Amino acid sequence: MSGVGLLFFVLRRLVVLAILLVLISFVTFSLLYISPGNLIDILLGARPHTPATVRALTNEYHLNKPFMVQYWLWAQQAGQLKFGTSITTSLPVTSEIGARLGLTLYLGIYSFVLTMVFGVGLGVASALRRGSFIDRGLTGGVMLGLSTPAFVASVALLYVFAIQVHWFPAYGVGAGFFDEFWHLTLPSVALAVTTVAYVVRHTRAAMIGTLDQDYVIFARARGLSSRRVLYVYLLRNALIPVITISGVILSSLIVGVVLVEVAFSLPGLGSLLVTAATAKDIPVLQGVVLLFAVVIVVANLLADVVYMLVDPRIRVGGRSA
Protein backbone atom coordinates (compact mmCIF):
# COMPACT_ATOMS: atom_id res chain seq x y z
CA MET A 1 0.00 0.00 0.00
CA SER A 2 1.19 3.53 -0.71
CA GLY A 3 2.44 5.84 2.01
CA VAL A 4 -0.32 8.34 1.26
CA GLY A 5 -2.95 5.66 1.70
CA LEU A 6 -1.56 4.67 5.06
CA LEU A 7 -1.38 8.29 6.18
CA PHE A 8 -5.00 8.86 5.16
CA PHE A 9 -6.02 5.72 7.01
CA VAL A 10 -4.24 6.78 10.19
CA LEU A 11 -5.75 10.28 9.99
CA ARG A 12 -9.23 8.84 9.57
CA ARG A 13 -8.74 6.58 12.56
CA LEU A 14 -7.38 9.47 14.63
CA VAL A 15 -10.61 11.41 14.06
CA VAL A 16 -12.64 8.36 15.16
CA LEU A 17 -10.32 8.03 18.16
CA ALA A 18 -10.94 11.64 19.19
CA ILE A 19 -14.71 11.19 18.95
CA LEU A 20 -14.49 7.99 20.99
CA LEU A 21 -12.44 9.69 23.68
CA VAL A 22 -14.99 12.51 24.00
CA LEU A 23 -17.80 9.93 24.32
CA ILE A 24 -15.87 7.90 26.89
CA SER A 25 -14.96 10.94 28.94
CA PHE A 26 -18.62 12.01 28.97
CA VAL A 27 -19.77 8.61 30.20
CA THR A 28 -16.99 8.60 32.80
CA PHE A 29 -17.99 12.04 34.05
CA SER A 30 -21.63 10.95 34.25
CA LEU A 31 -20.69 8.18 36.70
CA LEU A 32 -21.00 10.80 39.43
CA TYR A 33 -24.61 11.47 38.42
CA ILE A 34 -25.58 7.82 37.89
CA SER A 35 -24.64 7.21 41.50
CA PRO A 36 -27.79 7.20 43.64
CA GLY A 37 -28.02 9.65 46.52
CA ASN A 38 -27.05 13.26 47.17
CA LEU A 39 -24.02 14.38 45.18
CA ILE A 40 -22.51 16.22 48.16
CA ASP A 41 -22.92 13.17 50.40
CA ILE A 42 -21.23 10.96 47.83
CA LEU A 43 -18.30 13.32 47.45
CA LEU A 44 -17.97 13.86 51.20
CA GLY A 45 -17.78 10.16 51.98
CA ALA A 46 -16.97 9.77 55.66
CA ARG A 47 -15.78 13.35 56.07
CA PRO A 48 -17.82 15.73 58.28
CA HIS A 49 -20.82 17.49 56.73
CA THR A 50 -20.32 21.18 57.58
CA PRO A 51 -21.23 24.31 55.60
CA ALA A 52 -17.51 24.91 55.03
CA THR A 53 -16.82 21.47 53.51
CA VAL A 54 -19.99 21.66 51.43
CA ARG A 55 -18.93 25.05 50.08
CA ALA A 56 -15.44 23.79 49.32
CA LEU A 57 -16.82 20.80 47.39
CA THR A 58 -19.34 22.93 45.53
CA ASN A 59 -16.48 25.14 44.38
CA GLU A 60 -14.15 22.27 43.57
CA TYR A 61 -16.69 20.39 41.43
CA HIS A 62 -18.51 23.53 40.21
CA LEU A 63 -21.77 22.04 41.43
CA ASN A 64 -23.58 25.39 41.17
CA LYS A 65 -22.95 25.52 37.41
CA PRO A 66 -24.99 23.78 34.66
CA PHE A 67 -24.25 20.11 33.89
CA MET A 68 -22.51 20.70 30.56
CA VAL A 69 -20.33 23.44 32.03
CA GLN A 70 -19.38 21.06 34.83
CA TYR A 71 -18.44 18.45 32.26
CA TRP A 72 -16.39 20.93 30.27
CA LEU A 73 -14.47 22.10 33.34
CA TRP A 74 -13.94 18.48 34.44
CA ALA A 75 -12.75 17.45 30.97
CA GLN A 76 -10.25 20.33 30.91
CA GLN A 77 -8.84 19.13 34.22
CA ALA A 78 -8.84 15.51 33.04
CA GLY A 79 -6.94 16.60 29.92
CA GLN A 80 -4.20 17.80 32.26
CA LEU A 81 -4.38 14.43 34.07
CA LYS A 82 -6.10 15.94 37.11
CA PHE A 83 -9.05 13.92 38.40
CA GLY A 84 -9.60 15.57 41.78
CA THR A 85 -8.90 13.97 45.14
CA SER A 86 -9.78 10.54 46.44
CA ILE A 87 -12.76 10.52 48.78
CA THR A 88 -11.30 7.87 51.07
CA THR A 89 -7.64 8.88 51.28
CA SER A 90 -7.88 12.62 50.39
CA LEU A 91 -4.83 12.19 48.13
CA PRO A 92 -4.87 13.43 44.52
CA VAL A 93 -6.19 10.67 42.23
CA THR A 94 -3.23 11.20 39.91
CA SER A 95 -0.70 10.34 42.59
CA GLU A 96 -2.79 7.33 43.70
CA ILE A 97 -2.67 6.07 40.12
CA GLY A 98 0.99 6.98 39.65
CA ALA A 99 2.01 4.99 42.71
CA ARG A 100 0.38 1.84 41.33
CA LEU A 101 0.94 2.18 37.60
CA GLY A 102 4.41 0.60 37.62
CA LEU A 103 3.31 -2.67 39.16
CA THR A 104 0.38 -3.13 36.79
CA LEU A 105 2.56 -2.31 33.78
CA TYR A 106 5.17 -4.82 34.95
CA LEU A 107 2.48 -7.50 35.35
CA GLY A 108 0.89 -6.67 32.02
CA ILE A 109 4.13 -6.68 30.03
CA TYR A 110 5.36 -9.86 31.73
CA SER A 111 2.09 -11.65 30.86
CA PHE A 112 2.08 -10.24 27.35
CA VAL A 113 5.56 -11.66 26.70
CA LEU A 114 4.47 -15.02 28.13
CA THR A 115 1.38 -14.93 25.90
CA MET A 116 3.33 -14.20 22.73
CA VAL A 117 6.17 -16.67 23.35
CA PHE A 118 4.11 -19.61 24.58
CA GLY A 119 0.94 -18.84 22.64
CA VAL A 120 2.57 -18.58 19.22
CA GLY A 121 5.24 -21.21 19.96
CA LEU A 122 2.82 -23.87 21.19
CA GLY A 123 0.29 -22.99 18.49
CA VAL A 124 2.88 -23.51 15.74
CA ALA A 125 4.19 -26.71 17.36
CA SER A 126 0.63 -28.03 17.67
CA ALA A 127 -0.15 -27.32 14.01
CA LEU A 128 3.10 -28.85 12.71
CA ARG A 129 2.48 -32.07 14.66
CA ARG A 130 -1.21 -32.11 13.87
CA GLY A 131 -3.08 -35.15 15.18
CA SER A 132 -0.15 -36.26 17.33
CA PHE A 133 -0.20 -36.91 21.03
CA ILE A 134 1.28 -33.44 21.68
CA ASP A 135 -1.37 -31.77 19.53
CA ARG A 136 -4.22 -33.51 21.32
CA GLY A 137 -2.73 -32.71 24.70
CA LEU A 138 -2.42 -29.05 23.73
CA THR A 139 -5.98 -28.93 22.39
CA GLY A 140 -7.19 -30.25 25.74
CA GLY A 141 -4.98 -27.76 27.55
CA VAL A 142 -6.45 -24.93 25.48
CA MET A 143 -9.97 -25.98 26.52
CA LEU A 144 -8.88 -25.99 30.16
CA GLY A 145 -7.11 -22.63 29.85
CA LEU A 146 -10.09 -20.96 28.19
CA SER A 147 -12.42 -22.19 30.93
CA THR A 148 -10.17 -21.23 33.86
CA PRO A 149 -10.70 -17.67 35.08
CA ALA A 150 -7.62 -15.79 36.31
CA PHE A 151 -8.70 -15.84 39.95
CA VAL A 152 -9.08 -19.63 40.00
CA ALA A 153 -5.67 -19.97 38.33
CA SER A 154 -4.22 -17.57 40.92
CA VAL A 155 -5.49 -19.56 43.87
CA ALA A 156 -4.39 -22.87 42.32
CA LEU A 157 -0.87 -21.55 41.60
CA LEU A 158 -0.65 -20.00 45.07
CA TYR A 159 -1.58 -23.29 46.66
CA VAL A 160 0.79 -25.45 44.63
CA PHE A 161 3.86 -23.25 44.16
CA ALA A 162 3.81 -21.05 47.24
CA ILE A 163 2.27 -23.24 49.92
CA GLN A 164 2.95 -26.85 48.93
CA VAL A 165 6.42 -26.36 47.43
CA HIS A 166 7.98 -23.05 48.45
CA TRP A 167 9.33 -22.05 45.05
CA PHE A 168 7.69 -18.65 44.89
CA PRO A 169 6.55 -16.15 47.54
CA ALA A 170 2.83 -16.03 48.38
CA TYR A 171 2.67 -12.30 49.10
CA GLY A 172 4.50 -9.06 48.42
CA VAL A 173 5.89 -7.36 45.37
CA GLY A 174 9.65 -7.43 46.06
CA ALA A 175 12.23 -4.70 45.55
CA GLY A 176 14.47 -4.29 42.52
CA PHE A 177 13.93 -5.74 39.05
CA PHE A 178 14.90 -9.35 39.71
CA ASP A 179 13.22 -9.62 43.08
CA GLU A 180 10.07 -8.20 41.51
CA PHE A 181 10.45 -10.68 38.68
CA TRP A 182 10.50 -13.51 41.21
CA HIS A 183 7.51 -12.12 43.12
CA LEU A 184 5.43 -11.41 40.03
CA THR A 185 6.00 -14.72 38.24
CA LEU A 186 2.99 -16.52 39.74
CA PRO A 187 0.61 -13.59 39.17
CA SER A 188 1.84 -13.18 35.59
CA VAL A 189 1.41 -16.87 34.81
CA ALA A 190 -2.10 -16.80 36.30
CA LEU A 191 -2.85 -13.75 34.16
CA ALA A 192 -1.50 -15.39 31.01
CA VAL A 193 -3.39 -18.71 31.30
CA THR A 194 -6.44 -17.55 29.34
CA THR A 195 -4.57 -15.46 26.78
CA VAL A 196 -2.01 -18.19 26.02
CA ALA A 197 -4.84 -20.68 25.43
CA TYR A 198 -6.58 -18.19 23.19
CA VAL A 199 -3.46 -17.43 21.11
CA VAL A 200 -2.57 -21.14 20.80
CA ARG A 201 -6.03 -21.86 19.44
CA HIS A 202 -5.93 -19.09 16.85
CA THR A 203 -2.31 -19.63 15.82
CA ARG A 204 -2.95 -23.34 15.36
CA ALA A 205 -6.02 -22.71 13.21
CA ALA A 206 -4.17 -20.15 11.07
CA MET A 207 -1.11 -22.38 10.67
CA ILE A 208 -3.22 -25.36 9.60
CA GLY A 209 -4.96 -23.15 7.06
CA THR A 210 -1.61 -21.93 5.74
CA LEU A 211 0.10 -25.33 5.62
CA ASP A 212 -2.15 -26.48 2.76
CA GLN A 213 -1.67 -23.33 0.68
CA ASP A 214 -0.22 -23.73 -2.81
CA TYR A 215 2.67 -21.37 -2.15
CA VAL A 216 3.80 -23.42 0.83
CA ILE A 217 3.63 -26.66 -1.14
CA PHE A 218 5.51 -24.97 -3.98
CA ALA A 219 8.18 -23.67 -1.63
CA ARG A 220 8.64 -27.21 -0.32
CA ALA A 221 8.73 -28.60 -3.86
CA ARG A 222 11.49 -26.16 -4.75
CA GLY A 223 13.53 -27.82 -2.04
CA LEU A 224 13.67 -24.94 0.46
CA SER A 225 14.68 -26.04 3.93
CA SER A 226 11.78 -26.60 6.30
CA ARG A 227 13.32 -23.97 8.57
CA ARG A 228 13.11 -21.39 5.79
CA VAL A 229 9.56 -22.41 4.87
CA LEU A 230 8.56 -22.02 8.51
CA TYR A 231 10.12 -18.63 9.14
CA VAL A 232 9.55 -16.94 5.79
CA TYR A 233 6.28 -18.43 4.58
CA LEU A 234 4.36 -19.79 7.54
CA LEU A 235 5.12 -17.64 10.56
CA ARG A 236 4.13 -14.37 8.94
CA ASN A 237 0.69 -15.73 8.20
CA ALA A 238 0.44 -17.34 11.60
CA LEU A 239 1.03 -13.95 13.22
CA ILE A 240 -1.85 -12.24 11.45
CA PRO A 241 -4.61 -13.80 13.58
CA VAL A 242 -2.70 -12.83 16.70
CA ILE A 243 -2.94 -9.21 15.60
CA THR A 244 -6.65 -9.57 14.75
CA ILE A 245 -7.40 -10.85 18.23
CA SER A 246 -5.12 -8.34 19.98
CA GLY A 247 -8.16 -6.35 21.13
CA VAL A 248 -9.58 -9.42 22.83
CA ILE A 249 -6.17 -10.25 24.33
CA LEU A 250 -5.84 -6.75 25.76
CA SER A 251 -9.32 -6.76 27.26
CA SER A 252 -8.67 -10.21 28.70
CA LEU A 253 -5.42 -8.95 30.25
CA ILE A 254 -7.15 -5.92 31.79
CA VAL A 255 -9.90 -8.09 33.28
CA GLY A 256 -7.25 -10.55 34.47
CA VAL A 257 -5.12 -7.85 36.08
CA VAL A 258 -8.05 -6.81 38.26
CA LEU A 259 -8.66 -10.39 39.42
CA VAL A 260 -5.01 -11.37 39.86
CA GLU A 261 -4.08 -8.26 41.82
CA VAL A 262 -6.94 -8.89 44.22
CA ALA A 263 -6.11 -12.61 44.50
CA PHE A 264 -2.42 -11.92 45.25
CA SER A 265 -3.13 -8.73 47.27
CA LEU A 266 -0.90 -6.68 44.97
CA PRO A 267 -1.17 -2.87 45.14
CA GLY A 268 -1.81 -2.16 41.45
CA LEU A 269 -4.41 -0.33 39.35
CA GLY A 270 -6.76 -3.34 39.32
CA SER A 271 -6.96 -3.58 43.09
CA LEU A 272 -7.25 0.24 43.22
CA LEU A 273 -10.30 0.01 40.93
CA VAL A 274 -11.93 -2.63 43.15
CA THR A 275 -11.17 -0.70 46.35
CA ALA A 276 -12.64 2.44 44.79
CA ALA A 277 -15.75 0.55 43.62
CA THR A 278 -16.26 -0.98 47.07
CA ALA A 279 -15.86 2.40 48.82
CA LYS A 280 -17.84 4.32 46.15
CA ASP A 281 -14.79 6.52 45.60
CA ILE A 282 -16.04 7.99 42.33
CA PRO A 283 -13.07 10.30 41.47
CA VAL A 284 -10.61 7.37 41.70
CA LEU A 285 -13.03 5.22 39.70
CA GLN A 286 -13.17 7.89 36.99
CA GLY A 287 -9.39 8.21 36.82
CA VAL A 288 -8.74 4.47 36.48
CA VAL A 289 -11.58 3.92 33.99
CA LEU A 290 -10.39 6.75 31.77
CA LEU A 291 -6.85 5.38 31.84
CA PHE A 292 -8.02 1.86 30.87
CA ALA A 293 -10.25 3.27 28.14
CA VAL A 294 -7.43 5.33 26.61
CA VAL A 295 -5.14 2.28 26.65
CA ILE A 296 -7.77 0.15 24.87
CA VAL A 297 -8.62 2.76 22.25
CA VAL A 298 -4.98 3.59 21.43
CA ALA A 299 -3.93 -0.08 21.39
CA ASN A 300 -6.72 -0.89 18.94
CA LEU A 301 -5.52 1.86 16.63
CA LEU A 302 -1.94 0.58 16.82
CA ALA A 303 -3.14 -2.97 16.13
CA ASP A 304 -4.96 -1.80 13.00
CA VAL A 305 -1.84 -0.04 11.73
CA VAL A 306 0.38 -3.05 12.41
CA TYR A 307 -2.22 -5.27 10.77
CA MET A 308 -2.03 -3.23 7.58
CA LEU A 309 1.76 -3.23 7.58
CA VAL A 310 1.98 -7.01 8.03
CA ASP A 311 -0.85 -7.93 5.67
CA PRO A 312 -0.92 -5.79 2.53
CA ARG A 313 -4.09 -7.52 1.34
CA ILE A 314 -6.24 -5.53 3.75
CA ARG A 315 -8.20 -2.89 1.90
CA VAL A 316 -8.02 0.60 3.35
CA GLY A 317 -11.33 1.68 4.83
CA GLY A 318 -12.82 -1.71 4.05
CA ARG A 319 -15.42 -3.18 6.35
CA SER A 320 -14.08 -5.30 9.13
CA ALA A 321 -16.47 -8.21 9.01
Added chain:
Amino acid sequence: MTANTVLVLADERPETTRRGRRRVVAPLIWLSFLIVAGVLVMAALGTLLAPQNPAAQHLATINASPSGAHWLGTDALGRDVFSRVIAGARTAFFGPLIIAAASFVLGNLLGLFAGYRGGLADAIIMRWVDFMWALPALVILVVVAGAVGSSYWLAVVVLIVLTVPFDTRVIRGATLEQMPRPYVEAVKTLGVPRWKIMLFHIWPNVSPIAVANTCLVFAGSLVTLAGLEFLGLGVPPGTPDWGLMLSQNEALLFTNPLATIAPGVMIVLTAISMNLIGDWLYEQLTSRGAGR
Protein backbone atom coordinates in the same frame (compact mmCIF):
# COMPACT_ATOMS: atom_id res chain seq x y z
CA MET B 1 -16.21 -12.31 29.26
CA THR B 2 -17.26 -13.79 26.03
CA ALA B 3 -13.97 -12.45 24.88
CA ASN B 4 -12.07 -15.58 25.71
CA THR B 5 -14.52 -18.02 24.18
CA VAL B 6 -14.92 -16.73 20.65
CA LEU B 7 -15.68 -19.54 18.23
CA VAL B 8 -12.98 -20.50 15.81
CA LEU B 9 -15.41 -21.81 13.26
CA ALA B 10 -14.54 -23.74 10.15
CA ASP B 11 -10.77 -23.76 10.54
CA GLU B 12 -10.19 -26.63 12.89
CA ARG B 13 -13.19 -28.81 12.21
CA PRO B 14 -12.28 -31.41 9.58
CA GLU B 15 -10.01 -33.53 11.73
CA THR B 16 -12.49 -33.85 14.58
CA THR B 17 -14.85 -35.76 12.31
CA ARG B 18 -12.28 -38.50 11.91
CA ARG B 19 -13.32 -41.69 13.61
CA GLY B 20 -10.33 -42.08 15.87
CA ARG B 21 -10.99 -38.86 17.63
CA ARG B 22 -14.71 -39.33 17.96
CA ARG B 23 -14.22 -42.40 20.12
CA VAL B 24 -12.15 -40.29 22.50
CA VAL B 25 -14.57 -37.37 22.46
CA ALA B 26 -17.83 -39.21 23.09
CA PRO B 27 -17.23 -40.19 26.75
CA LEU B 28 -16.01 -36.66 27.46
CA ILE B 29 -19.25 -35.25 26.06
CA TRP B 30 -21.30 -37.63 28.18
CA LEU B 31 -19.32 -36.52 31.21
CA SER B 32 -19.91 -32.87 30.30
CA PHE B 33 -23.67 -33.40 30.02
CA LEU B 34 -23.60 -35.25 33.33
CA ILE B 35 -21.76 -32.38 35.05
CA VAL B 36 -24.12 -29.74 33.66
CA ALA B 37 -27.15 -31.83 34.65
CA GLY B 38 -25.66 -32.26 38.13
CA VAL B 39 -25.13 -28.54 38.52
CA LEU B 40 -28.66 -27.89 37.26
CA VAL B 41 -30.11 -30.24 39.89
CA MET B 42 -27.97 -28.58 42.56
CA ALA B 43 -29.13 -25.16 41.40
CA ALA B 44 -32.80 -26.14 41.34
CA LEU B 45 -32.94 -28.03 44.63
CA GLY B 46 -30.11 -26.21 46.42
CA THR B 47 -30.64 -26.30 50.16
CA LEU B 48 -32.96 -29.33 49.90
CA LEU B 49 -30.02 -31.34 48.65
CA ALA B 50 -27.43 -29.98 51.06
CA PRO B 51 -26.76 -32.28 54.02
CA GLN B 52 -26.56 -29.30 56.39
CA ASN B 53 -27.86 -25.75 56.53
CA PRO B 54 -25.31 -23.82 54.43
CA ALA B 55 -25.76 -20.71 56.58
CA ALA B 56 -25.49 -22.39 59.98
CA GLN B 57 -22.38 -21.25 61.86
CA HIS B 58 -20.62 -23.55 64.32
CA LEU B 59 -17.95 -21.45 65.94
CA ALA B 60 -16.64 -24.46 67.87
CA THR B 61 -15.53 -26.21 64.66
CA ILE B 62 -13.96 -23.55 62.43
CA ASN B 63 -11.43 -24.24 59.66
CA ALA B 64 -11.92 -27.98 60.18
CA SER B 65 -10.34 -30.43 57.76
CA PRO B 66 -12.60 -32.82 55.83
CA SER B 67 -14.29 -35.44 57.99
CA GLY B 68 -17.33 -37.72 57.99
CA ALA B 69 -19.53 -34.91 59.29
CA HIS B 70 -18.09 -32.25 56.97
CA TRP B 71 -17.00 -33.82 53.68
CA LEU B 72 -15.12 -30.71 52.57
CA GLY B 73 -14.40 -29.36 56.05
CA THR B 74 -15.67 -26.06 57.41
CA ASP B 75 -14.85 -22.39 56.73
CA ALA B 76 -13.74 -19.58 59.05
CA LEU B 77 -17.26 -19.33 60.54
CA GLY B 78 -17.65 -23.09 60.95
CA ARG B 79 -20.10 -23.41 58.03
CA ASP B 80 -20.17 -26.71 56.12
CA VAL B 81 -18.25 -26.17 52.87
CA PHE B 82 -19.89 -29.12 51.07
CA SER B 83 -23.37 -27.72 51.69
CA ARG B 84 -22.26 -24.25 50.61
CA VAL B 85 -20.81 -25.63 47.36
CA ILE B 86 -24.19 -27.25 46.57
CA ALA B 87 -26.16 -24.14 47.52
CA GLY B 88 -23.72 -21.99 45.52
CA ALA B 89 -24.81 -23.62 42.26
CA ARG B 90 -27.89 -21.39 42.24
CA THR B 91 -26.18 -18.06 41.57
CA ALA B 92 -23.63 -19.78 39.34
CA PHE B 93 -26.27 -21.37 37.08
CA PHE B 94 -29.35 -19.16 36.87
CA GLY B 95 -27.63 -15.86 36.14
CA PRO B 96 -25.71 -17.23 33.12
CA LEU B 97 -28.87 -19.12 32.03
CA ILE B 98 -30.87 -15.88 31.90
CA ILE B 99 -28.00 -14.05 30.18
CA ALA B 100 -27.62 -16.78 27.57
CA ALA B 101 -31.38 -16.95 26.91
CA ALA B 102 -31.91 -13.19 26.64
CA SER B 103 -28.85 -12.71 24.52
CA PHE B 104 -29.96 -15.64 22.32
CA VAL B 105 -33.30 -13.98 21.54
CA LEU B 106 -31.99 -10.44 21.05
CA GLY B 107 -28.79 -11.47 19.28
CA ASN B 108 -30.61 -13.75 16.83
CA LEU B 109 -33.20 -11.10 15.98
CA LEU B 110 -30.61 -8.38 15.47
CA GLY B 111 -28.22 -10.68 13.61
CA LEU B 112 -30.93 -11.96 11.24
CA PHE B 113 -32.16 -8.44 10.63
CA ALA B 114 -28.67 -7.04 9.95
CA GLY B 115 -27.69 -9.94 7.71
CA TYR B 116 -30.95 -10.01 5.78
CA ARG B 117 -31.52 -6.29 5.33
CA GLY B 118 -27.92 -5.24 4.74
CA GLY B 119 -27.39 -1.60 3.80
CA LEU B 120 -27.71 1.17 6.35
CA ALA B 121 -29.38 -0.93 9.07
CA ASP B 122 -26.56 -3.46 8.83
CA ALA B 123 -23.91 -0.74 8.87
CA ILE B 124 -25.36 0.89 11.99
CA ILE B 125 -25.79 -2.41 13.85
CA MET B 126 -22.28 -3.56 12.96
CA ARG B 127 -20.71 -0.23 13.99
CA TRP B 128 -22.36 -0.68 17.36
CA VAL B 129 -21.18 -4.30 17.55
CA ASP B 130 -17.62 -3.28 16.66
CA PHE B 131 -17.71 -0.65 19.38
CA MET B 132 -18.97 -3.11 21.99
CA TRP B 133 -16.65 -5.85 20.80
CA ALA B 134 -13.73 -6.75 23.06
CA LEU B 135 -14.81 -4.51 25.92
CA PRO B 136 -13.51 -5.79 29.25
CA ALA B 137 -16.91 -6.85 30.62
CA LEU B 138 -15.77 -7.46 34.17
CA VAL B 139 -14.22 -3.99 34.45
CA ILE B 140 -17.51 -2.47 33.30
CA LEU B 141 -19.38 -4.53 35.89
CA VAL B 142 -16.97 -3.32 38.59
CA VAL B 143 -17.46 0.30 37.57
CA VAL B 144 -21.26 -0.03 37.47
CA ALA B 145 -21.16 -1.69 40.90
CA GLY B 146 -19.00 1.17 42.16
CA ALA B 147 -21.27 3.91 40.83
CA VAL B 148 -24.69 2.34 41.44
CA GLY B 149 -24.00 -0.24 44.15
CA SER B 150 -23.38 -3.98 43.95
CA SER B 151 -26.30 -6.10 42.85
CA TYR B 152 -26.42 -9.55 41.27
CA TRP B 153 -29.41 -8.80 39.03
CA LEU B 154 -28.00 -5.50 37.86
CA ALA B 155 -24.84 -7.38 36.85
CA VAL B 156 -26.98 -9.89 34.93
CA VAL B 157 -28.73 -7.09 33.02
CA VAL B 158 -25.45 -5.32 32.20
CA LEU B 159 -23.95 -8.62 31.01
CA ILE B 160 -26.93 -9.20 28.69
CA VAL B 161 -26.24 -5.81 27.08
CA LEU B 162 -22.54 -6.67 26.72
CA THR B 163 -23.23 -10.15 25.30
CA VAL B 164 -25.87 -9.33 22.67
CA PRO B 165 -23.26 -7.93 20.22
CA PHE B 166 -21.39 -11.25 20.42
CA ASP B 167 -24.46 -13.24 19.36
CA THR B 168 -25.42 -10.63 16.79
CA ARG B 169 -22.06 -10.83 15.07
CA VAL B 170 -22.10 -14.63 14.83
CA ILE B 171 -25.71 -14.84 13.58
CA ARG B 172 -25.24 -12.02 11.10
CA GLY B 173 -22.24 -13.85 9.61
CA ALA B 174 -24.24 -17.09 9.35
CA THR B 175 -27.19 -15.25 7.79
CA LEU B 176 -24.95 -13.66 5.16
CA GLU B 177 -23.84 -17.16 4.18
CA GLN B 178 -27.46 -18.18 3.58
CA MET B 179 -28.39 -15.11 1.56
CA PRO B 180 -27.07 -16.21 -1.87
CA ARG B 181 -28.74 -19.65 -1.63
CA PRO B 182 -31.49 -20.50 -4.12
CA TYR B 183 -34.13 -21.16 -1.45
CA VAL B 184 -33.89 -17.58 -0.22
CA GLU B 185 -34.34 -16.36 -3.77
CA ALA B 186 -37.29 -18.73 -4.17
CA VAL B 187 -39.25 -17.62 -1.10
CA LYS B 188 -38.57 -13.99 -2.00
CA THR B 189 -40.04 -14.61 -5.44
CA LEU B 190 -43.09 -16.26 -3.88
CA GLY B 191 -43.75 -13.03 -2.03
CA VAL B 192 -43.36 -14.43 1.48
CA PRO B 193 -43.27 -11.58 4.04
CA ARG B 194 -39.81 -10.56 5.18
CA TRP B 195 -40.23 -11.54 8.83
CA LYS B 196 -41.45 -14.98 7.77
CA ILE B 197 -38.44 -15.49 5.52
CA MET B 198 -36.10 -14.52 8.33
CA LEU B 199 -37.75 -16.56 11.09
CA PHE B 200 -39.09 -19.64 9.27
CA HIS B 201 -36.71 -20.07 6.36
CA ILE B 202 -33.30 -18.64 7.22
CA TRP B 203 -33.28 -19.08 10.98
CA PRO B 204 -33.67 -22.89 10.94
CA ASN B 205 -30.51 -23.01 8.86
CA VAL B 206 -28.45 -20.81 11.17
CA SER B 207 -29.92 -22.20 14.40
CA PRO B 208 -27.16 -24.84 14.91
CA ILE B 209 -24.62 -22.06 15.14
CA ALA B 210 -26.92 -20.07 17.41
CA VAL B 211 -27.40 -22.98 19.80
CA ALA B 212 -23.69 -23.85 19.93
CA ASN B 213 -22.83 -20.20 20.43
CA THR B 214 -25.25 -19.96 23.34
CA CYS B 215 -23.33 -22.67 25.21
CA LEU B 216 -20.17 -20.59 24.85
CA VAL B 217 -22.04 -17.49 26.04
CA PHE B 218 -23.24 -19.43 29.08
CA ALA B 219 -19.69 -20.53 29.96
CA GLY B 220 -18.33 -17.01 29.44
CA SER B 221 -20.93 -15.29 31.60
CA LEU B 222 -20.54 -17.92 34.32
CA VAL B 223 -16.84 -17.10 34.53
CA THR B 224 -17.42 -13.32 34.46
CA LEU B 225 -20.15 -13.40 37.11
CA ALA B 226 -17.99 -15.61 39.33
CA GLY B 227 -15.18 -13.06 38.89
CA LEU B 228 -17.48 -10.27 40.06
CA GLU B 229 -18.50 -12.32 43.11
CA PHE B 230 -14.84 -13.04 43.76
CA LEU B 231 -14.23 -9.28 43.95
CA GLY B 232 -17.10 -9.00 46.45
CA LEU B 233 -19.18 -6.78 44.17
CA GLY B 234 -22.06 -9.12 43.32
CA VAL B 235 -24.23 -11.04 45.77
CA PRO B 236 -24.45 -9.74 49.36
CA PRO B 237 -21.84 -11.12 51.79
CA GLY B 238 -22.88 -14.40 53.39
CA THR B 239 -24.60 -15.73 50.27
CA PRO B 240 -23.29 -19.16 49.32
CA ASP B 241 -21.63 -18.50 45.97
CA TRP B 242 -18.62 -20.15 44.33
CA GLY B 243 -16.79 -16.94 43.41
CA LEU B 244 -17.40 -15.36 46.80
CA MET B 245 -16.34 -18.56 48.62
CA LEU B 246 -13.09 -18.55 46.70
CA SER B 247 -12.10 -15.09 47.95
CA GLN B 248 -13.46 -15.47 51.48
CA ASN B 249 -11.71 -18.80 51.98
CA GLU B 250 -8.42 -17.78 50.35
CA ALA B 251 -6.87 -17.30 53.79
CA LEU B 252 -7.84 -20.90 54.60
CA LEU B 253 -5.36 -22.28 52.03
CA PHE B 254 -3.05 -23.12 54.94
CA THR B 255 -5.64 -24.86 57.13
CA ASN B 256 -8.47 -26.21 54.96
CA PRO B 257 -7.42 -25.69 51.31
CA LEU B 258 -10.44 -27.66 50.02
CA ALA B 259 -12.72 -24.80 51.10
CA THR B 260 -11.09 -22.67 48.38
CA ILE B 261 -10.25 -25.32 45.83
CA ALA B 262 -13.69 -26.99 45.68
CA PRO B 263 -15.64 -23.93 44.48
CA GLY B 264 -12.81 -23.15 42.03
CA VAL B 265 -13.01 -26.66 40.61
CA MET B 266 -16.79 -26.34 40.28
CA ILE B 267 -16.44 -23.10 38.29
CA VAL B 268 -13.88 -24.61 35.92
CA LEU B 269 -15.76 -27.91 35.53
CA THR B 270 -19.06 -26.23 34.70
CA ALA B 271 -17.42 -23.78 32.28
CA ILE B 272 -15.35 -26.41 30.50
CA SER B 273 -18.37 -28.73 30.19
CA MET B 274 -20.46 -26.00 28.58
CA ASN B 275 -17.60 -25.11 26.22
CA LEU B 276 -17.16 -28.77 25.21
CA ILE B 277 -20.90 -29.21 24.68
CA GLY B 278 -20.97 -26.06 22.56
CA ASP B 279 -18.14 -27.28 20.34
CA TRP B 280 -19.66 -30.74 20.09
CA LEU B 281 -23.14 -29.44 19.23
CA TYR B 282 -21.65 -27.29 16.53
CA GLU B 283 -19.94 -30.30 14.97
CA GLN B 284 -22.98 -32.56 15.25
CA LEU B 285 -25.59 -30.13 14.03
CA THR B 286 -23.58 -28.74 11.14
CA SER B 287 -22.18 -31.98 9.77
CA ARG B 288 -25.61 -33.70 9.65
CA GLY B 289 -27.23 -31.86 6.81
CA ALA B 290 -28.42 -28.63 8.39
CA GLY B 291 -26.54 -25.41 7.77
CA ARG B 292 -23.38 -25.18 5.80
